[in-house]
Amino acid sequence: MEISRLCIPYTPFTGKLEESKVALVSTAGVHLKDQPPFILDGDTSFRIIPGNVESRDLMITHGHYDHSDADKDINCVFPIDRLRELAQEKFIGSVSEIHISMGYTQAFREVREKTIPEIVKQIQDSRADITLMTGG
Amino acid sequence: MSIQRALEMMAIPSVLITTDKEQTHMGRPSRAFSPKGFKIGHSVGKPGQKELHKKVIKDALSLLINPIEPGKIAEREYPEYHEL
Numbered sequence: 001m002e003i004s005r006l007c008i009p010y011t012p013f014t015g016k017l018e019e020s021k022v023a024l025v026s027t028a029g030v031h032l033k034d035q036p037p038f039i040l041d042g043d044t045s046f047r048i049i050p051g052n053v054e055s056r057d058l059m060i061t062h063g064h065y066d067h068s069d070a071d072k073d074i075n076c077v078f079p080i081d082r083l084r085e086l087a088q089e090k091f092i093g094s095v096s097e098i099h100i101s102m103g104y105t106q107a108f109r110e111v112r113e114k115t116i117p118e119i120v121k122q123i124q125d126s127r128a129d130i131t132l133m134t135g136g
Numbered sequence: 137m138s139i140q141r142a143l144e145m146m147a148i149p150s151v152l153i154t155t156d157k158e159q160t161h162m163g164r165p166s167r168a169f170s171p172k173g174f175k176i177g178h179s180v181g182k183p184g185q186k187e188l189h190k191k192v193i194k195d196a197l198s199l200l201i202n203p204i205e206p207g208k209i210a211e212r213e214y215p216e217y218h219e220l
Contacts, residue, residue: 008207009144010166013200022197025139025150028179065176073183082180082189091194102139116142123148130200131143132193133152134179135160 015129016093023096023128024049025119027135028070028077029062029103037061038103044110046119049099055081064104077134096128140166151196153179157209168209169196174217181217188216 031047040063070076144166152168154160181188
């Protein structure tokens with residue numbers, strides 16, 4: 001049986017934030033400087049960002065929002081340093097070993113059928129308890 | 137299907153921080169937070185606004201503890217966003 005698109009899937013959170021591992025999932029076009037950049041007019045691929053990344057090693061390739069400020073401080077859209085600080089402050093338990101980033105795309109069918117299942121698998125395998133999502 | 141929808145269907149709780157409330161609302165988010173008046177490209181604030189970034193993330197993650205109805209978007213004002 002297919003779920004109606006009007007139905008909203010919702011998983012209650014039953015853990016404790018201070019014990020939870022958090023992964024970032026972003027569509028802001030963030031990637032490592034040595035990873036292939038996203039194709040500006042549409043790209044259904046995603047990049048795996050290692051949890052121990054230095055934020056200065058990240059950049060943005062995305063042509064559909066103004067990322068000039070995020071170019072100066074990637075945390076504006078991909079707050080990896082802030083998550084680490086929140087883990088140090090014990091607001092969250094830990095920062096995931098991997099995070100996920102996508103760029104711009106309008107190829108929704110391919111994203112739905114191919115990209116999203118792969119992303120979900122990555123997050124499941126990472127055993128992250130929570131995902132924090134950002135757009136551009 | 138959105139990424140959030142797929143994650144929630146696989147029992148991974150998620151919180152979406154959005155700077156485009158109207159667009160996000162149309163997608164019927166499972167759990168979403170909007171810092172009011174933030175520009176696209178400033179999901180958690182402007183460059184260097186470290187304390188604000190953390191505040192926004194904490195407020196977003198707090199929706200996991202104090203949920204609102206799925207499909208609705210929690211909003212909050214941050215006067216310090218406009219100070220820089």
